[in-house]
Amino acid sequence: MLIFLGAVYRDWGAAVHSAYSGARSSDVLVGCESSVALENDHVAILMCTYNGGAFLRAQLDSISSQSHGDWSLHVSDDGSTDGTHELLRSFQHLQGAHRVHLYAGPGIGFVANFLSLTCREGIHAQFFAWSDQDDVWHEDKLQVALKWLRRVPAERPALYCGRTQIVCEAGAHRTFSPRFTFAPHFRNALVQSIAGGNTMVFNLSARALLVEAGWHVAVPSHDWWCYQLVCGAEGEVRYDPRPWLMYRQHAGNIIGSNTGLNNQLKRCRMLLEGKLRGWNTQNICALEKMQHRFDEKHRRSLALFKAARQQRLPWRLLNLLRARLYRQTLMGNIGLFAAALLKKI
Incomplete structure (x- = not known):
């Protein structure tokens, strides 16, 4: 035996x-850095919050500093009792109610919060980016993702994701998330999620899959689910080995690094x-x-x-x-x- x-x-x-x-993923990435006009590509940033007041301001500042300026922020709060609401309203006042939209989440966990926000009617964009409440984005995060996403035909589901720089609660560098080398594929997605949702940016066709599946679907994580759906539907997935955000590790993390x-x-x-x-x-x-x-x-x-x-x-x-x-x-x-x-x- x-x-x-x-x-x-x-x-x-x-x-x-x-x-x-x-x-290898490095082969898949060849040729994705040539310049593409991005100014007319609207990105809906989908952020979920819950008692994130301690770190939320830094994340909002990094969003407002994005080199790709055509974005709107949609925040679903799951019942925060700290200063989260005040920070969000202040940011909405600064950016304008036409650009920052606040909603009440379903209050049954982070997966349902992200999926319900993703499926919410009335959010219109060509691209969608999930955002955690306690990270810090590099100023080119959206621009880098869109340079690749724009190359995929609009009718084909496309998902960009990648590594993260892991920092401590105070923001000091600790390490990087693992660098994966094999190409994304459904046979991988069945047994592994290769990137956090905080790195993910996807097109309207990928969002349509999530909407069709519905936000009540019982899955362990929204990011793993998105990876599986896009791969299964013969979409394209790019795993970027370069980190474009700082992933903050602290006692309040629901899912820590691996x-x-x-x-x-x-x-x-x-x-x-x-x-x-x-x-x-x-x-x-x-x-x-x-x-x-x-x-x-x-x-x-x-x-x-x-x-x-x-x-x-x-x-x-x-x-x-x-x-x-x-x-x-x-x-x-x-x-x-x-x-x-x-x-x-």
């Missing part, structure tokens, strides 16, 4: 590398406790309701993944190998293999 499992893992790794070693030994151990514990399996169950259920938008090969990968989760060894491993699922790092693929062995996927 050990010999068999070793052979399966070796073949699994070979399949991943042979399929994707020629499609760097450092403590965070890695935390994720291992979550895997053993079955949280990863629960998240996959949610994602699969939601994806099946949208698979009419997917390419046939992606529907097949989804079906193989769903079936494998219920099967016994060695069929579980064999069907996962057939599905050719992969994560972005060696340790991530080892973790995926371990989760399959333990029936925790």
Whole structure:
């Protein structure tokens, strides 16, 4: 049995590398930096807040300093009881009510808040950017994203995302989020989210997928969900290895970074406790309701993944190998293999 499992893992790794070693994200990014006129491309910035008064001002200042000036800010607050409302109203007064729009969130968590804001009627734009309340954007964040997004035909879903610079509560540099090298793909999206929603900018076609799925969909995170939908619908995804925002780590973070030994151990514990399996169950259920938008090969990968989760060894491993699922790092693929062995996927 050990010999068999070793052979399966070796073949699994070979399949991943042979399929994707020629499609590195650095290759996908070639030619995206030539100048494009962006001034007429309106971006709706979708920010969700909850008791973010301690850091919100710095994020608002970084938004107002964007080199791409054609934006509007839409903020959904989930019932803040600190100074968040006052900061937002002050910013609205400064920028104008035509540019800054404030809404009451559903009050049932950050995923529902982001998705309900994304699906809200009356927000009109060519592009959409998710924003957290406690980051600081580089002044060219939107401009860099739009230089790539403008190259994708408007009828095709497109998602830009990337790395972050991780800073401490006071704003001092700590590290960077992991740099991923394999190209984004649905077979990756099924088992991994490659970027935070705070880095994501997407076009109107990608938003249409999210709207069709609805904001009540039960998924573990809005950013992972967007990555899965866009990949499944044969859209284009760009992962930018350069960070264009400072991601602030503090005690109030709902989801922390995945760097450092403590965070890695935390994720291992979550895997053993079955949280990863629960998240996959949610994602699969939601994806099946949208698979009419997917390419046939992606529907097949989804079906193989769903079936494998219920099967016994060695069929579980064999069907996962057939599905050719992969994560972005060696340790991530080892973790995926371990989760399959333990029936925790």
